[in-house]
Amino acid sequence: MAHLKADPQYLFDFFTGLYKMVFLMEVDTQGYKYTDVTSEAVRLASLPEDWKGRYIHEIYEEKVAAPLISQYDEAASSGEPVFYSDQMNKFSNISEYAASALMPITDEHGRVGYIIGLTNDLSDSTSSKLLASIENIDYLTGLPSLLQVKAELLPKMEHSAFSILYLNIDRFKLINEWLGIEATNELLKKIAKQTAALLPPESILGRIDGDEFIVTVADHSEDQTIHLAEKILSSLSQFTYEVNGVSIPVTGCIGICMSPGHPNSMITNACAAMVEAKREGRNSIRLFKTENQHQTMIDEAIMEAELYKALDQDELTVYYQPKLNVRTNRVHYEALVRWFSPVLGTVPPLKFIPVAENTTLIQDVTRAVVYKVCEDIKHTPELFKDAVTSINLSAALFEPDLIDAHFIQVVRESGITPSNIEVEITENMLMKDPIKGVEIINHLKELGFRVVIDDFGVSYSSLNYLRSFSLDGIKIDRSFISQIDQHHNEKDISIVHFIIQLAKKLDLYVTAEGVETKEQFDILTSLGCDEIQGYYFSRPLPLEKIKSTIHHFFDYILLKDQFYQEAAVTQERTGEERRLKEIERLHILDTPVEERFDRITRTIKGAFHVPICFISIIDDKRQWFKSCIGLPEPVQTTREVLREFTLCDYVIREQKALIIENIAEHPDEEIRKFFTLSGLQFYAGIPLISKGQMIGTLCITDYLPRTFTEHQFETILDYSKWVESEIELYSMRV
Structure with missing residues (x-):
């Protein structure tokens, strides 16, 4: 943009005819000095009678002057116009805002000697248009907001068929923590610019929220749309961030909706498909299918009705998956609900638990599970006497009154000692309301329960943030574990290593779930993981089959101990020889x-x-x-x-x-x-x-x-x- 060059007083007089609030500020080594100001500006800016010749920092308190001076600093240093909005300084102000533009005036040497300030009270009709433009533009990336995308898309849909792509950046909170806010903002700008370069003509790219973008494309087939989504995800991987010195590519997930409809419903459906894609893992793409969605609604209604019957007829049962503490060789358990329906057959928890959470049925399911676990602990002391059994707490019950009524009360009535029970909660449950999370965790801990974070890493919260909660441990999500035994997979190993190190710093017990191979077991134990859970030792089993599985655990432990004992007896080496070996x-x-x-x-x-x-x-x-x-x-x-x-x-x-x-x-x-x-x-x-x-x-x-x-x-x-x-x-x- 060309620099503004003219007589400062002339420009002040010129803009006075266009704006009510105009400030002419002289720039010198001491700061920004009021040279001329319109009467309306004097009133609304609460300037004193002797404002002329005084500096901003002399007139306003530090908390008011500092942000204002920072805007002038930017205009003076860059030589470019600066646009911003802020709360007005008038004494009668009740959250009233103004939009301002600062126009640097340069001399023949290119030095900024004056700055013209133009301000509009956003309460007037002219400025309401400016406010509307602010709502329609994401000022970080310059992309249209969700409101603007919908407004632009609606008239275009009369002439063309549009597809909606809903992009979510994986592990955004983690990236934000490691890079910092400023570097993350720069990354988002680059992602926006690069994504825009991939799009065909007539497309719209908008930013919905911190880690979410929306793309609309016209007259694309299903294959073409999926190919475009693949190109977008591939371009993301060109950007990286570092964890423990290891460079990790940025990844994302995309949901697609191609079914004709109003922009609101199409965007909602694309978002639903994106959520499904995230469940499949990083760099996944999911297409929304209308017929599948309708069938899902029918299936859920049938399942809800059958679940009522299941609770009444005691069809729910509890399976247990052993967990091995590799330090002490003690075995603990996780209780997992199972439903074998005479009508629906075997119904996975991932299917019926969300249905229960959408109703009050989750309260009855929780009571049934806690009751069965307590009964098993009481009647099978040979298995549970020295063990801790973990039970998952639903997010739908994360309220003090609900936990007391449907969890704690059941344990209390059973006579089971709370120290025998471990409560598993998710990161999302804590992050949605941290204050309530602290209250609930402290209450559970005071009663004697252990509390751990389940599926740690899925929501990518900060381990340091968890310092605020009096937790006992974390369970590293299986998505981090599944690939660590693959050849040269140093990145996933570094992430797991990083999590374990920080957890130890916070004195948190670490469990790895989803361990399926000896290689995974060996890597995790060498990294300092405390507890191992997964199919490598045992799948979840009914109570009657747990006993034989425990023998498998102890056989492993005895063989390991026997190996070291035999090695000590049969190998006639000195300590130094063993060390050198x-x-x-x-x-x-x-x-x-x-x-x-x-x-x-x-x-x-x-x-x-x-x-x-x-x-x-x-x-x-x-x-x-x-x-x-x-x-x-x-x-x-x-x-x-x-x-x-x-x-x-x-x-x-x-x-x-x-x-x-x-x-x-x-x-x-x-x-x-x-x-x-x-x-x-x-x-x-x-x-x-x-x-x-x-x-x-x-x-x-x-x-x-x-x-x-x-x-x-x-x-x-x-x-x-x-x-x-x-x-x-x-x-x-x-």
């Missing part, structure tokens, strides 16, 4: 430098503000560095030193961490020699453990003495677990 198994010695380990040392060096950090493997003769920062150049090049000349040798021999805050003043003369040899005064070395063997060290050192607190010690221990996980993953070639 484990290093050999890892195949890590003399391997190239890798970013996955360098990333850790950089992170730790920055966290402790030390000049030197390294990860080392120690064999029988040498200390070999897998990653090192700050060591002398010869060592950086050879990546090894003789073991006998290192403090890390003490860590291996003594089998424990070694912290020396001032090496020069250490009572052991042998240790003081290291100060003479290297000049180092501070040392913190943490053992790295693999399969019970001490294979190396994680160390930070400094040339100055340091005080090392208990908190710092716990922090570096946490980092050592990260290193150990990476080493195990490396050995599995993941």
Whole structure:
């Protein structure tokens, strides 16, 4: 846009004939000075009588002046017009707003010397048009709003057949947290621009909400529309965000409606199809089918009627799926409702639970399930005595009165101790009303129940946000687990690793559900997961079949223990030989430098503000560095030193961490020699453990003495677990 160049007073007089509120502001090093102002502007801006020659910051309080000055700053620095709306500063104001434009006036050298401010009170009829335009445009992306899309689409539908595509960005809350609001906004602008470039003529692209966009295309066949949706999803993957240093592509889901109708109904149907697509997983596309929708409504009505009968005739039963605590080898259970209808056959919970939640039937279903679980616990003490049994709480019951009446009261009447029951709730239940969530969780905890988040990661809330709730644990959703055993699937493993690490920081117990293979089991246990649930051990089973399954659990546990006992008896190796054998198994010695380990040392060096950090493997003769920062150049090049000349040798021999805050003043003369040899005064070395063997060290050192607190010690221990996980993953070639 061309810069405004003219006599400032002339421009002020010119705009006075067009606008009631005009401000002429001189720009100098002190700020923005009122030079001339219309009488209406003086009144509505609540300017004092002596306004002339005074600055904005002199007239208004900080809370009023700061946002106003920021708008002027933008106009002065960019040299471009700035448009904004804000609450007016008049004393009688009751949430009245004004729309303003700031027009920079440049001199012959291109310097902004004055700014003309033009303001309209949005209560007048002229400005109401401006307000309407604000409602119709998404000012972040410049795209039309949902209201505007509908308005533009309606007349066009008289001449052409239109398809609606409803796009939702996956894991948007997670992206927003990792990137931050500003970077996420930039990402949304780029997504909007790139998507627009893919669309054919006469299309409309609009933004509905934070992570949702709408596309309309004319005269497209079903195949053409699906192909366009595939192109849009493919283009999204060009944008990435980082988790733990791993680049992850942006993904989305699209719902499509091609059935003719009013824009409102078509958009609603496309949204319903999008929700179905999200249930199928990332990068899914779902087409809305009218006939299917009508049949679904009929099926749900029949199911509701049969569910009434099922509750009356006691057709619902409870199956149990065992969960193995890999730390203690104790078995716990999840209670899962099952319905075997004489009319409908076996009805999956995913079918009848949503029907029940749309009515008060969910209250009766919950009471029936809780009652059956309590009865089973009472009458089968050999299975449930030392176990915790989890029960899912429906979002439809997430009210204090409903929980008391249909959950807590049933447990109380049964005489079962609440500590034997774990309540599973979803992220969405907490995020919809966090204050109520805190109240309900605290109430359950006070009564003695455990409370965990089920399907964690589906709604992509923040683990740090969960710090607000007194939770006991989380269950990582099966969608994160299903692909971690696939070859080279480092991204999903990194996400799971990240979740487990943060959960441990918040002292949350971690369960992985949907574990189906030994490879998944091995990876999860190496990452520090506490509890495993899935078909790898057992599918959900009726009570009478659980006993034989538990024998399978204990057979596994006994075989594992027997293996280690036999290994200790039959293998006549010294402790050092077993340690060296484990290093050999890892195949890590003399391997190239890798970013996955360098990333850790950089992170730790920055966290402790030390000049030197390294990860080392120690064999029988040498200390070999897998990653090192700050060591002398010869060592950086050879990546090894003789073991006998290192403090890390003490860590291996003594089998424990070694912290020396001032090496020069250490009572052991042998240790003081290291100060003479290297000049180092501070040392913190943490053992790295693999399969019970001490294979190396994680160390930070400094040339100055340091005080090392208990908190710092716990922090570096946490980092050592990260290193150990990476080493195990490396050995599995993941």
